[in-house]
Amino acid sequence: MGVHHDLDSFLSLMADRPVYFLTRKSSRCYADITYTGDEVLVFGPESIGLSDEVLGRFADKLLAIPVRQDVRSLNLSAAAHIFVYHILEKLGFPL
16 A cells, blocks of 8 residues: 555545544444445554544544443554454454
8 A cells, every 4th residue: 555654644544534533532332333344444543542633633524432431452463453354353354
């Protein structure tokens, strides 16, 4: 896909695809979405997550994995695995 120097240039290339931002700071569960396989999933850095600017700008595109309140966050690779596996399952594990 290449290197993108900023989020806006990346999003302009993805303009025809649904984009979701994954964060613990959302009340909308990832399982509540009907996936088509064209989705773009954006994760923030494991150490800090998505910036406040991104969270505010894309508030209607935020998804989360429900976790207990005493859990700070999930490991980034574990969270990515949960999302991707869920989408593949909903799509019937296409090859």
